[in-house]
Amino acid sequence: MTLTSATFTYEDYPHALEAYYEAGYTDGLPVVPPTVEAVEAMLAAAGLRGPEVLGEVPTRNVSVTAEKTAVNAVMAGCLPEYFPVVVASVRALLQPLANCHSTTATLAGAAHALIVNGPVREQLGIVSGQACMGPGFRANATIGRAFRLVIRNVCRTVPGVLDRATFSWPLRYSFCFGENEESSDWTPLHVVHGYGRDDSVVTVMSVHELLKAGELSPESEVILETISQTARLRGLPVDSFVGDARGVVVVIGVEHQRRLLDDRWTKEAVQQRLFERMTRPTAGKYDSQVVLAAPANVLVVAAGGPGIAESEVMLPHLAAPTHQKL
Amino acid sequence: MPLITLEPTNGPFGSNAPAIPVAPRPATLAGQTLGIVANGLGVSETMFDALAEQLTKWDDLAGIVKVVKPSVAVPPWPEQWAEITGRATVAVTGFGGCGSCSTRSMRDALDLEAAGIPAVCIVHIALVPAVQALCKLVGAPDYPFVVVEYPYNPTGGWSVDECNAMAAQVVDRVRLRLTA
Numbered sequence: 319m320t321l322t323s324a325t326f327t328y329e330d331y332p333h334a335l336e337a338y339y340e341a342g343y344t345d346g347l348p349v350v351p352p353t354v355e356a357v358e359a360m361l362a363a364a365g366l367r368g369p370e371v372l373g374e375v376p377t378r379n380v381s382v383t384a385e386k387t388a389v390n391a392v393m394a395g396c397l398p399e400y401f402p403v404v405v406a407s408v409r410a411l412l413q414p415l416a417n418c419h420s421t422t423a424t425l426a427g428a429a430h431a432l433i434v435n436g437p438v439r440e441q442l443g444i445v446s447g448q449a450c451m452g453p454g455f456r457a458n459a460t461i462g463r464a465f466r467l468v469i470r471n472v473c474r475t476v477p478g479v480l481d482r483a484t485f486s487w488p489l490r491y492s493f494c495f496g497e498n499e500e501s502s503d504w505t506p507l508h509v510v511h512g513y514g515r516d517d518s519v520v521t522v523m524s525v526h527e528l529l530k531a532g533e534l535s536p537e538s539e540v541i542l543e544t545i546s547q548t549a550r551l552r553g554l555p556v557d558s559f560v561g562d563a564r565g566v567v568v569v570i571g572v573e574h575q576r577r578l579l580d581d582r583w584t585k586e587a588v589q590q591r592l593f594e595r596m597t598r599p600t601a602g603k604y605d606s607q608v609v610l611a612a613p614a615n616v617l618v619v620a621a622g623g624p625g626i627a628e629s630e631v632m633l634p635h636l637a638a639p640t641h642q643k644l
Numbered sequence: 645m646p647l648i649t650l651e652p653t654n655g656p657f658g659s660n661a662p663a664i665p666v667a668p669r670p671a672t673l674a675g676q677t678l679g680i681v682a683n684g685l686g687v688s689e690t691m692f693d694a695l696a697e698q699l700t701k702w703d704d705l706a707g708i709v710k711v712v713k714p715s716v717a718v719p720p721w722p723e724q725w726a727e728i729t730g731r732a733t734v735a736v737t738g739f740g741g742c743g744s745c746s747t748r749s750m751r752d753a754l755d756l757e758a759a760g761i762p763a764v765c766i767v768h769i770a771l772v773p774a775v776q777a778l779c780k781l782v783g784a785p786d787y788p789f790v791v792v793e794y795p796y797n798p799t800g801g802w803s804v805d806e807c808n809a810m811a812a813q814v815v816d817r818v819r820l821r822l823t824a
Contacts, residue, residue: 482743559715
């Protein structure tokens with residue numbers, strides 16, 4: 319396999335690491351040295367040639383190739399078998415409606431959630447249960463980090479330069495988790511959006527707000543009202559570019575899902591009820607309409623561990639959730 | 645044993661970008677049609693309207709054509725682009741007051757230049773490093789722009805009086821940038 323990236327030669331790993339820090343290639347954490355052999359192993363695992371273009375950021379004249387994505391995946395600590403998920407994530411980000419330039423350069427500092435569905439979760443150990451949004455899981459952590467390093471190094475989104483985030487966000491280090499498809503008979507997210515159950519799919523969701531919806535009531539209707547009201551604290555305005563593709567993600571926690579299942583709520587029924595409540599006209603200050611085109615634009619995902627009865631609401635930046643099959 | 649590693653970027657910042665041509669300027673704005681490519685940030689459209697009014701008053705413009713893009717940090721719709729490039733002979737873009745909209749509005753100006761239309765992007769001082777970086781990245785490292793300074797908020801929560809004052813602040817520099 320012929321790689322075209324420029325090469326650097328160092329005395330040893332510590333010197334290489336310092337040079338990568340100096341060049342601004344890292345997210346502030348140490349990186350794995352991207353050797354030719356390691357990058358080739360990544361590409362082989364995905365069956366890709368280095369020059370293949372995964373997508374572009376037209377505003378910046380940036381093309382993202384498989385080779386550069388592989389280099390950054392090695393740096394992030396990915397195993398080669400993780401690479402197809404990284405590739406799918408990058409392809410999803412570079413779909414026009416994901417609005418990569420906007421979501422990565424914004425003052426608002428939006429993050430991106432990578433939500434993984436399908437058999438690849440089990441094959442790679444992508445965690446969807448207890449603490450799935452946080453640190454401690456190799457696949458979740460390194461896939462999410464690879465995605466961010468591509469944004470930084472290939473898409474040129476460096477803080478203080480093209481990344482204008484006022485505060486930025488810890489979720490920008492890494493934010494990848496799976497849907498817990500096994501916790502119920504709810505239709506998995508990717509199947510809702512037209513993929514087969516045996517497909518493995520990544521959904522990329524820009525996250526402008528991540529809001530916790532805690533509700534201890536055993537009543538399903540109360541739980542769904544609390545989730546809706548949580549989204550309505552911030553609302554979601556109309557954006558002509560994103561149009562009817564605009565969506566929100568609601569990650570239903572285990573305790574809430576248990577109540578909903580006890581009351582025989584299907585995922586589709588949950589979507590319908592949340593849609594009805596989120597799209598109600600505004601009732602005043604601190605109650606903003608979430609403008610959505612259809613119930614399917616409420617992306618309901620089951621995840622998390624047992625304990626506190628809570629769910630998570632993700633409101634987007636100026637982008638739509640996008641899906642990419644591996 | 646030496647360690648050989650690969651570069652994770654597409655090369656030094658801006659090193660691969662072919663130069664973007666800058667359109668020839670008219671001697672004056674008299675008889676020119678001013679295009680406005682507004683990104684819709686905050687109430688910036690009001691500022692652009694005030695700017696157009698002032699230019700019309702003093703420069704004997706032939707006309708104004710304005711488009712408001714579908715989102716702050718995306719290109720105009722194709723039909724908007726066709727309208728601007730089909731009618732405008734000089735153009736302003738902006739308002740560059742947020743992270744992604746400032747750089748996208750700069751790109752709009754550069755795209756207009758490449759289409760042969762003299763343009764200028766109006767940018768808040770808080771976003772100058774971003775637009776300078778974008779210019780360098782895409783092949784226009786020394787492309788000038790017009791800067792709005794504080795006390796005006798970058799993201800556009802201005803009163804009508806402030807919009808008028810901002811337009812007055814930049815009008816001479818806009819005129820200078822669009823003419824030879």
